[in-house]
Amino acid sequence: MTVTIKDVAKAAGVSVASVSRALNGHQSVTEGTRRRVREAAERLKYIPHGAARSLITRRTHAVGALLPDLHGAFFSELIRGIDLAARAHGLHLLLSSSHGSAQEAAAALQSMRGRVDGLLVMSPHADDAFLRENLSPNLPSVLMNVRNGLGHQYTTLMPDNVGGARAMVEHLAACGHRRIAFIGGPAVNFDAQERLRGYMEGMASVLPDATALSLEGDFTEESGHRMGREALKLSPSAIFCANDMMAIGCLSAIREAGLSVPQDVALAGFDDIPMARYLTPPLTTVHVAIAELGSSALTQLAMAVESPDTYVVSEQTLPTELVIRDSCGFRATSVPSPRGRPAPAITTA
Amino acid sequence: MTVTIKDVAKAAGVSVASVSRALNGHQSVTEGTRRRVREAAERLKYIPHGAARSLITRRTHAVGALLPDLHGAFFSELIRGIDLAARAHGLHLLLSSSHGSAQEAAAALQSMRGRVDGLLVMSPHADDAFLRENLSPNLPSVLMNVRNGLGHQYTTLMPDNVGGARAMVEHLAACGHRRIAFIGGPAVNFDAQERLRGYMEGMASVLPDATALSLEGDFTEESGHRMGREALKLSPSAIFCANDMMAIGCLSAIREAGLSVPQDVALAGFDDIPMARYLTPPLTTVHVAIAELGSSALTQLAMAVESPDTYVVSEQTLPTELVIRDSCGFRATSVPSPRGRPAPAITTA
DNA sequence: TGGTGTGATGAAAACGGTTACATGAAATTC
DNA sequence: GAATTTCATGTAACCGTTTTCATCACACCA
Numbered sequence: 126m127t128v129t130i131k132d133v134a135k136a137a138g139v140s141v142a143s144v145s146r147a148l149n150g151h152q153s154v155t156e157g158t159r160r161r162v163r164e165a166a167e168r169l170k171y172i173p174h175g176a177a178r179s180l181i182t183r184r185t186h187a188v189g190a191l192l193p194d195l196h197g198a199f200f201s202e203l204i205r206g207i208d209l210a211a212r213a214h215g216l217h218l219l220l221s222s223s224h225g226s227a228q229e230a231a232a233a234l235q236s237m238r239g240r241v242d243g244l245l246v247m248s249p250h251a252d253d254a255f256l257r258e259n260l261s262p263n264l265p266s267v268l269m270n271v272r273n274g275l276g277h278q279y280t281t282l283m284p285d286n287v288g289g290a291r292a293m294v295e296h297l298a299a300c301g302h303r304r305i306a307f308i309g310g311p312a313v314n315f316d317a318q319e320r321l322r323g324y325m326e327g328m329a330s331v332l333p334d335a336t337a338l339s340l341e342g343d344f345t346e347e348s349g350h351r352m353g354r355e356a357l358k359l360s361p362s363a364i365f366c367a368n369d370m371m372a373i374g375c376l377s378a379i380r381e382a383g384l385s386v387p388q389d390v391a392l393a394g395f396d397d398i399p400m401a402r403y404l405t406p407p408l409t410t411v412h413v414a415i416a417e418l419g420s421s422a423l424t425q426l427a428m429a430v431e432s433p434d435t436y437v438v439s440e441q442t443l444p445t446e447l448v449i450r451d452s453c454g455f456r457a458t459s460v461p462s463p464r465g466r467p468a469p470a471i472t473t474a
Numbered sequence: 475m476t477v478t479i480k481d482v483a484k485a486a487g488v489s490v491a492s493v494s495r496a497l498n499g500h501q502s503v504t505e506g507t508r509r510r511v512r513e514a515a516e517r518l519k520y521i522p523h524g525a526a527r528s529l530i531t532r533r534t535h536a537v538g539a540l541l542p543d544l545h546g547a548f549f550s551e552l553i554r555g556i557d558l559a560a561r562a563h564g565l566h567l568l569l570s571s572s573h574g575s576a577q578e579a580a581a582a583l584q585s586m587r588g589r590v591d592g593l594l595v596m597s598p599h600a601d602d603a604f605l606r607e608n609l610s611p612n613l614p615s616v617l618m619n620v621r622n623g624l625g626h627q628y629t630t631l632m633p634d635n636v637g638g639a640r641a642m643v644e645h646l647a648a649c650g651h652r653r654i655a656f657i658g659g660p661a662v663n664f665d666a667q668e669r670l671r672g673y674m675e676g677m678a679s680v681l682p683d684a685t686a687l688s689l690e691g692d693f694t695e696e697s698g699h700r701m702g703r704e705a706l707k708l709s710p711s712a713i714f715c716a717n718d719m720m721a722i723g724c725l726s727a728i729r730e731a732g733l734s735v736p737q738d739v740a741l742a743g744f745d746d747i748p749m750a751r752y753l754t755p756p757l758t759t760v761h762v763a764i765a766e767l768g769s770s771a772l773t774q775l776a777m778a779v780e781s782p783d784t785y786v787v788s789e790q791t792l793p794t795e796l797v798i799r800d801s802c803g804f805r806a807t808s809v810p811s812p813r814g815r816p817a818p819a820i821t822t823a
Numbered sequence: 824t825g826g827t828g829t830g831a832t833g834a835a836a837a838c839g840g841t842t843a844c845a846t847g848a849a850a851t852t853c
Numbered sequence: 854g855a856a857t858t859t860c861a862t863g864t865a866a867c868c869g870t871t872t873t874c875a876t877c878a879c880a881c882c883a
Contacts, residue, residue, distance in 0.1 A: 140863045175588035176525040177839035181868045201550035208571050220569045222557050239524035405754040489833045526869035529838045
């Protein structure tokens, strides 16, 4: 049925050991033998059995990625980054996304053990208890967008949520806004916490006399719409949403109130999803290099896998970029030009 | 170091065979033995070695997905659908995307063999020769969005590109348009071919006296912009783009020509990416149930894997839906309302 | 009581590779 | 020319699991 190393050995007239050596580029093999083996393997279309190999080598050359139930641009960009880096490191990617509960996430992790050399974890359920329970210490793991309280036991990467949000507040203040409302994400979400913190810090440092006007949404367009209506009651001159989808919802709430952006209310988002520049008006937002987050995380993981002894755990913050478009009233062109550099950008830490 | 079945056997005072039987729910095991084994396994935190198991069982409980280098909503939706169905069938997902060339795709397939029980293939490079060369006949495989010329050797799924494009032409004609230009995708692309065919068929059946006005883009926004300019030279009353991104590019080309949509020129796209309803004006397009495509494909594959003897290869077409918004001039509301049903929809075959 | 069926258990053979070690021939050294 | 090194190759052990087959105790039946 399937052709094994024995078949190749027989066909080439050598032992299985020689086949293994020849095919794996071991040095002590005659050129003639190597050629005959190569030819036989080629002819028989021999493909080594991955499981058998990893049984003895204790390497699967695969890493697992545990991702939350997210869709849209964020998700695809993240995977793109991860996948690209994985291929560069010769690693396979075992993907498990869209798990809604902590139990599901735990089950996914369980079933991955023994199949992967390392783990990439981004999950809203990934608190300390969860990690302690479900992450084996001898399996290299890298975390994304989680608070890592475990004594720096795991490498952690996250976008500079605080810096990005701060920069946005500073920009809005520089545009002359004083009453800046903030529509945050769910309080349990780590990114949401960080962005709220950035908003607070920004307000405190740039507008110490102004009151912080903060509402809690849940990152969905619908909640942006709902909270946008609430926010308008505070008569703000600018509304800063913790992500772009909420900003979209907020935009329609503003319109429904008979107001226009940016003339009556300035609007800003966070993430810079592709849609942001096609809105009317184009949305001022904070760009997060998501693909880069994914590929950096995987590169870290690859290093941890390849040389566990010399690898040092670290905590990395990826810079964000302020992308100024029209919705904040800073400038006023209207038709997005295709493939042009998006807008003036300011990079944060 | 790692705890194996032997350690559990020793701890429970039984043989490895009994441990295996107890843990895998074999019937001929005493309740007492089973309990002791369970306890020992629990205590030692034993997790079976996947590679060792799949070496003997010849099952990896994983399927591979070979996807093209695409990003954005299409990609994430597809993966979501696949992943969801995979979890439902207890299968792991080995992902390999973003391979640019046929060689890379071939290499990816190569390195997956022996690690997966089945293969999900969507690739622009997946023509007959490629498939014959790189797909082993004893590895169940399901194809998406490819022309399957191999005597129905593989199950194939694809959206109803022809029907969707036809329906759009019919709708535009019903709106009173006679000069309907079409900006297609790259001629080598299968989806592009089908959508062009749908356009042609639609024109022939509904507007037999009108000339087909067809241009070739490459599915990018930029080409939509470029071809949009060309299309305008043909003084069309409607432009139908083979995907939404090109429609976006086309929209800006129309604006730059000093014309407006839909008053001067009607515009339509294909795919219904999330962005489509947020454009100004909201884009009339053809909705493709991408997640469903992915999950259906995986379900087919799971069936093929689980019962290869009774499985029958099939060819499935997933219905598309006409989504009528404002860009075609059919109606004229303007602000997209959040979470509302998108628009009147017409389902095709 | 002796034969027989039954059901739990253990020993050992797979699965398909890699690699330590043994072997023997050729090359090198004296 | 004998001793010794070198080096390509083969033999066999091993990785961790499942599963076949043999074994053995036990209850059952005549």
